Amino acid sequence: MNQFAHLDRQFVWHPFTQMRDWLRREPIVIAEGRGAVLRDAHGREYLDANSSIWTNLHGHNHPRLNAAIRQQLGKIAHSSALGLANEPAPLLAGKLVQIANCELRIAKANTPTGSKFKIQNSKLEKVFFSDDGSTALEVALKLAYEFTRRVRHPPARRMPARAAQPKFLSLAGAYHGDTVGAVSLGHIDLFHRSYAGLLFKSDQVMAPYCYRCPFNRAHPERADAREYRKCHWECIGKVEQRFSAQKKKGNPYAAFVFEPSLQGAAGMIPQPSGWLRQATDIARAHGALLVADEVMTGFGRTGTPKSEILFASHHEGVQPDFLCLAKGLTGGYLPMAATLTTQKIFDAFLGRYEEFKTFFHGHSYTANQLGAAAALANLEILQGSKSVRARQTLEKVLHEGLQALWALPNVGDIRQVGLIAGIELVKNWRTREPFALRERAGIRVCEAMARRGVLTRPIGNVIVLMPPYCTTPAQLRKMVAVLGDSVKIALRN
Numbered sequence: 205m206n207q208f209a210h211l212d213r214q215f216v217w218h219p220f221t222q223m224r225d226w227l228r229r230e231p232i233v234i235a236e237g238r239g240a241v242l243r244d245a246h247g248r249e250y251l252d253a254n255s256s257i258w259t260n261l262h263g264h265n266h267p268r269l270n271a272a273i274r275q276q277l278g279k280i281a282h283s284s285a286l287g288l289a290n291e292p293a294p295l296l297a298g299k300l301v302q303i304a305n306c307e308l309r310i311a312k313a314n315t316p317t318g319s320k321f322k323i324q325n326s327k328l329e330k331v332f333f334s335d336d337g338s339t340a341l342e343v344a345l346k347l348a349y350e351f352t353r354r355v356r357h358p359p360a361r362r363m364p365a366r367a368a369q370p371k372f373l374s375l376a377g378a379y380h381g382d383t384v385g386a387v388s389l390g391h392i393d394l395f396h397r398s399y400a401g402l403l404f405k406s407d408q409v410m411a412p413y414c415y416r417c418p419f420n421r422a423h424p425e426r427a428d429a430r431e432y433r434k435c436h437w438e439c440i441g442k443v444e445q446r447f448s449a450q451k452k453k454g455n456p457y458a459a460f461v462f463e464p465s466l467q468g469a470a471g472m473i474p475q476p477s478g479w480l481r482q483a484t485d486i487a488r489a490h491g492a493l494l495v496a497d498e499v500m501t502g503f504g505r506t507g508t509p510k511s512e513i514l515f516a517s518h519h520e521g522v523q524p525d526f527l528c529l530a531k532g533l534t535g536g537y538l539p540m541a542a543t544l545t546t547q548k549i550f551d552a553f554l555g556r557y558e559e560f561k562t563f564f565h566g567h568s569y570t571a572n573q574l575g576a577a578a579a580l581a582n583l584e585i586l587q588g589s590k591s592v593r594a595r596q597t598l599e600k601v602l603h604e605g606l607q608a609l610w611a612l613p614n615v616g617d618i619r620q621v622g623l624i625a626g627i628e629l630v631k632n633w634r635t636r637e638p639f640a641l642r643e644r645a646g647i648r649v650c651e652a653m654a655r656r657g658v659l660t661r662p663i664g665n666v667i668v669l670m671p672p673y674c675t676t677p678a679q680l681r682k683m684v685a686v687l688g689d690s691v692k693i694a695l696r697n
């Protein structure tokens with residue numbers, strides 16, 4: 205066994221991994237990467253079909269990202285943001301603010317005249333840096349909580365302790381990270397059950413899942429369930445009901461937390477077009493702040509329409525009060541996150557020193573220079589016309605390639621949003637009968653894919669394809685073909 209594999213098995217505890225299974229075999233030890241290709245310690249090559257858990261945008265060992273990090277490294281790697289500013293972090297903050305607001309103008313220009321959608325206009329002006337997706341959400345959560353306490357329930361008219369607690373609403377199946385606050389906002393029972401005693405209670409509301417929606421009266425077809433659903437937007441009715449019920453209790457929701465466009469860890473479940481806009485309009489009408497978790501969906505992942513919109517919220521003209529970014533922020537190179545928010549939220553934390561209105565939150569590596577330098581280079585590449593064109597091409601290639609998978613009886617639903625695809629495996633597509641989790645259908649298929657040189661990780665019975673933007677059309681076709689072959693082999697069809 206390779207020496208690193210040996211050491212790993214001896215000392216390392218892996219995330220979201222049953223270590224008993226892990227210890228049974230030699231792990232793949234990644235030694236190098238270039239573009240969309242990862243090379244292991246034995247020299248075997250793999251395509252990185254989930255962009256190293258949804259982080260990598262332009263491929264591994266990108267010369268411009270490498271150069272930006274090296275250049276910054278020549279100056280300084282890190283100094284504290286507590287009491288000090290640095291050079292690249294404010295540049296990055298300014299750039300993020302510019303993109304977040306300029307994209308909204310583009311969305312506005314693209315909204316057809318006469319559309320019932322009015323662009324929601326809250327300007328994002330301030331950036332709080334942290335380390336990863338969970339902390340980006342944790343920051344938004346604390347800010348929204350404290351803002352609501354101060355503005356909605358100022359000390360003079362504080363309600364009885366429990367009634368005054370700002371309450372949060374998020375989506376069924378939501379995943380927003382693993383810190384205690386972020387877990388509290390989530391609703392994946394399997395992940396959250398163990399920590400129930402540690403968490404605060406947040407409410408959940410039905411999220412669209414057209415393929416398995418109890419209100420969808422359509423029989424299964426060989427197409428994305430969003431396209432042939434037969435329903436009356438009952439999921440939107442549920443959102444309205446939830447907000448109204450909470451209002452009647454005298455303590456309207458402080459914030460509505462959502463992943464725009466599609467829910468990732470829930471199983472790559474996309475929202476039908478128009479859902480996000482309707483749901484957030486309801487939330488706004490009930491005075492709730494909008495917290496958009498774009499940790500996975502940000503930076504062009506959910507599609508590249510004519511304009512260069514980089515955030516999923518803007519596809520439907522939604523401007524949140526909190527925009528949470530991580531994963532792709534540094535192109536998948538370094539752990540860094542950002543929570544963008546409005547002047548109004550910022551102002552609620554201003555006061556005399558002794559008033560202690562300060563936002564009491566921070567991390568040692570907040571606004572890290574290497575991360576900020578990588579993020580600036582990432583944004584430059586991302587906004588270049590070459591990258592936009594490449595993404596548009598890849599989206600088409602992915603769409604065309606996926607069509608062949610409908611021929612497989614174990615493929616129940618294929619859902620693509622931009623450069624994200626979720627392929628839901630079922631026992632029988634005609635009945636949508638699922639595989640039991642203990643059958644490990646998703647894991648078996650991914651293991652078969654790995655043996656054929658393509659790496660990805662399933663979400664239960666959903667196989668994820670999320671290629672880096674530098675993937676060539678031929679590499680992408682290979683990812684899809686290997687997935688098809690692996691479904692046949694692993695599930696014996």
Ligand SMILES: Cc1ncc(COP(=O)(O)O)c(C=O)c1O
Nearest residue numbers: 336337338379380381468499500
């Ligand atoms: C939507 C979403 N939010 C938050 C997170 C947490 O991010 P991190 O793992 O960087 O803490 C994830 C991670 O997958 C995610 O998909």
